[in-house]
Amino acid sequence: MNFILYDGIEWKKLFPITLTRPVSEIRLGLFTIKERWEKYIGKNVESIITQPFLSKKFSKKESLFFENILLINSAFLPNEELIQILFSLKENETIFFKEKMIAIKKNFFLGKENIHSLFLKKCKKTYHVNKIIHIQYPSDIFINNETVIKKDFLFFTNGKKSSSLLGNNHVICRDKIFLEEDIKANNVVLNAEHGPIYIEKGVEIMEGSVIRGPVAIGKHTTLNMGAKIYGATTIATFCKIGGEIFNSVIFSYSNKVHDGFLGNSILGEWCNLGAGTNISNLRNDYQKVTVWDYEKKDFSHTNLQFFGLIMGDHSKSSINTQFNTATIVGVSDNIFGYGFPPRYIPSFFLGGIQKKKRIPFNKVCETAEIMMNRRNVNFSLLDRKILEYLYQLLDI
Known part of the structure; x- marks a missing residue:
């Protein structure tokens, strides 16, 4: 299973820190958000979906077609409860915190696809986490x-x-x-x-x-x-x-x-x-x-x-x-x-x-x-x- 970190609506709310980087490159604690996800999941991120003007520096992968993928909102920090649910997800199942989607499992995904349109599609099953750190503003x-x-x-x-x-x-x-x-x-x-x-x-x-x-x-x-x-x-x-x-x-x-x-x-x-x-x-x-x-x-x-x-x-x-x-x-x-x-x-x-x-x-x-x-x-x-x-x- 591969995973992609993507920038949600939080990217604009985190200016000026995110003017020059994806949300996943924000540092707090011992790591950047990207590094932390890689350590919890145990493998390197497949790609980062961010603003077009940032993509060439931070995305690394030019291919727009992905298989067996987890799409994860970079503004959420991983924890044990979330990781356990992530590895149990099946096709078109999602994880939410309150009204906000943290992740969705897809058998295939086109990078040019609008991630936010996935919110509008009916999912097979939705899981919820009770407690998670969500970085929405610079002060967070x-x-x-x-x-x-x-x-x-x-x-x-x-x-x-x-x-x-x-x-x-x-x-x-x-x-x-x-x-x-x-x-x-x-x-x-x-x-x-x-x-x-x-x-x-x-x-x-x-x-x-x-x-x-x-x-x-x-x-x-x-x-x-x-x-x-x-x-x-x-x-x-x-x-x-x-x-x-x-x-x-x-x-x-x-x-x-x-x-x-x-x-x-x-x-x-x-x-x-x-x-x-x-x-x-x-x-x-x-x-x-x-x-x-x-x-x-x-x-x-x-x-x-x-x-x-x-x-x-x-x-x-x-x-x-x-x-x-x-x-x-x-x-x-x-x-x-x-x-x-x-x-x-x-x-x-x-x-x-x-x-x-x-x-x-x-x-x-x-x-x-x-x-x-x-x-x-x-x-x-x-x-x-x-x-x-x-x-x-x-x-x-």
Whole structure:
């Protein structure tokens, strides 16, 4: 049996994080959603059905005909109950959570077929799951990260042996800390009393750093001297991190090198926060926040009190930038200037509170290429085409 992950209606609700990726490439806990599904099912995903402008980079498979297939909505995270039902499905049987379809089994499927039309067809049998994590909005990523880190830790470390940590370090609750090989750390504190800590290979933790779980740190990431990492935080691969971080998710190749606070936030890939950048995650009057809604093109009320910054891929802030509570930053922005920037900044803009201007597209690509080359990563033609497609749209 093969399986396909597809983007449902959640893709648009997860802007700006999904402007440059399918829902399945969102990271929380120890893995991306795609990686997590592959680990639970025990085989690689057959294909990813997403927006046409993203397909060439992320789908991998050019064939449009699939046999013996499970179609799974990427916005749902796997659990034991769901996996058990999935493997028992027969042709044209479905799984629902409340009124939303999680998966359907098909003997054959044409990739160009409209998945949403499957909702209208009568199914042979429908199963329901009672409890599942559903990622519908960017804030769902940091809201659920504690639960997901703990669950991932138990699932992925079961039966595996942690490496030893060399050096003069203070370790609390060693049994809830898992270390891969080649980790450099000396005079640091690892405290797993309130949640597990998972650190991948090649991570360097400089002296004076304190990590308080639940926390997951990806391979070849560097924590600078005196970094303070609170749970529930995920830092992906090849990041450079410093300062104070609380309940946030940082995607691969992004930097928050210097002092400054980041809380209840998400940074996409290839982001950089300048020295002294701070993010407010709580209003002074303690009221619930409003957040920019890309579909309504206006701010919408939420039931959230703690909400920091959501930043799309390739965006940057200059030194001493101060982001207000619940700020949304698009893709490839360059933010600088006095005062608080607006709480919504569309993609490809230069500036801050003062008059902004659109960055020329060739400059967008030049900056991306320089930053990626510094990490020995190629700025590919596919990367360029994705940014070019987005650049041609207005107000994203």
